[in-house]
Amino acid sequence: MTEDDGIDDEIDDDEIDVRYMHGEGGTSTEWMDQPKMKKMFQEIEHRLQGVLGTGRYEWVDRRVFDQVFDQSTLLSIYKLMRKGVIDTVEFPIARGKEAHVFYATSIDGPRAVKIFHTSNAVFKGLTKYIEGDPRFGGLKRRHRELVTIWVRKEHRNLKRLETSGLRVPSAFEVNRNVLVMEYLGSDEAPSPRLRDISVENPEAVFDELLNFIQVAWNDADLVHADLSEYNVLWHNDEPWIIDVGQAVKSAHPNSQEFLIRDVRNICNWATKKGVDAPFEETLLRVLEG
Ligand SMILES: Nc1ncnc2c1ncn2[C@@H]1O[C@H](COP(=O)(O)OP(=O)(O)OP(=O)(O)O)[C@@H](O)[C@H]1O
Numbered sequence: 466m467t468e469d470d471g472i473d474d475e476i477d478d479d480e481i482d483v484r485y486m487h488g489e490g491g492t493s494t495e496w497m498d499q500p501k502m503k504k505m506f507q508e509i510e511h512r513l514q515g516v517l518g519t520g521r522y523e524w525v526d527r528r529v530f531d532q533v534f535d536q537s538t539l540l541s542i543y544k545l546m547r548k549g550v551i552d553t554v555e556f557p558i559a560r561g562k563e564a565h566v567f568y569a570t571s572i573d574g575p576r577a578v579k580i581f582h583t584s585n586a587v588f589k590g591l592t593k594y595i596e597g598d599p600r601f602g603g604l605k606r607r608h609r610e611l612v613t614i615w616v617r618k619e620h621r622n623l624k625r626l627e628t629s630g631l632r633v634p635s636a637f638e639v640n641r642n643v644l645v646m647e648y649l650g651s652d653e654a655p656s657p658r659l660r661d662i663s664v665e666n667p668e669a670v671f672d673e674l675l676n677f678i679q680v681a682w683n684d685a686d687l688v689h690a691d692l693s694e695y696n697v698l699w700h701n702d703e704p705w706i707i708d709v710g711q712a713v714k715s716a717h718p719n720s721q722e723f724l725i726r727d728v729r730n731i732c733n734w735a736t737k738k739g740v741d742a743p744f745e746e747t748l749l750r751v752l753e754g
Pocket residue numbers: 558559560561562563564565566577579634646647648649650655656658695696707708709
């Protein structure tokens with residue numbers, strides 16, 4: 466930490482006003498009226514030009530900003546910028562139900578920043594009936610804590626898989642609902658999903674994907690649990706596996722069921738591409754290491 470790290474020390478989690486988290490409170494930016502918060506935001510505003518709508522990107526959509534960057538998230542971004550993990554946040558690469566992925570820069574090169582929503586529609590629907598009932602307090606905070614655990618889990622899973630020599634984006638840092646990882650793509654565009662391209666040699670890709678499942682299971686002791694052509698990026702002529710938040714260890718009571726599902730998805734993909742990929746044999750191949 467540098468000496469002028471004042472705001473980092475001054476603002477901590479307890480100061481995040483849950484009223485300004487997404488939920489019934491909407492997207493209020495009243496919290497910015499607090500001098501400390503204002504100062505924090507002013508410090509990073511110019512590095513968020515892409516997402517704020519003053520940058521050079523055409524996609525800019527104010528709703529994205531309001532939806533994703535609540536007070537807590539801005540604070541996380543601020544801390545990551547302070548630490549030098551990221552320099553600027555530029556534009557969204559993808560928008561999902563659970564998270565937005567942004568293209569960001571750092572002095573060490575481009576980064577992918579996955580920002581998990583701290584509140585989703587289902588959760589919002591439920592809180593209506595619970596928040597405000599004096600018997601149940603702090604629900605939003607607890608939900609946010611759950612999201613934080615999820616993001617840490619994705620971070621740890623990425624590290625674990627990388628340690629086993631598997632092709633996943635390197636995980637750099639997490640802060641609450643924000644995960645910073647290696648950006649897979651070029652200056653022009655992020656790498657496409659396996660789903661969106663046709664590969665020259667599907668047989669070889671099938672083998673690579675099976676190898677991933679096998680090494681993850683036998684060496685990293687993990688099963689991806691959502692492996693499909695949607696969560697594989699085609700990068701530098703190789704398949705890279707992403708979206709590992711839900712991956713579990715073999716000790717998880719459903720791990721074998723997840724493993725079977727992953728193998729089935731990959732077999733289905735391969736079969737669609739004309740590869741001979743019988744499910745039972747393939748599963749045996751994986752299990753026998
Ligand atoms: N490291 C990365 N580099 C480049 N693009 C990425 C990276 N990580 C994710 N993406 C892009 O963002 C999309 C969403 O990422 P991811 O699958 O991790 O999130 P998700 O919220 O689970 O999305 P979904 O619900 O659509 O599966 C990916 O399909 C991919 O296009």
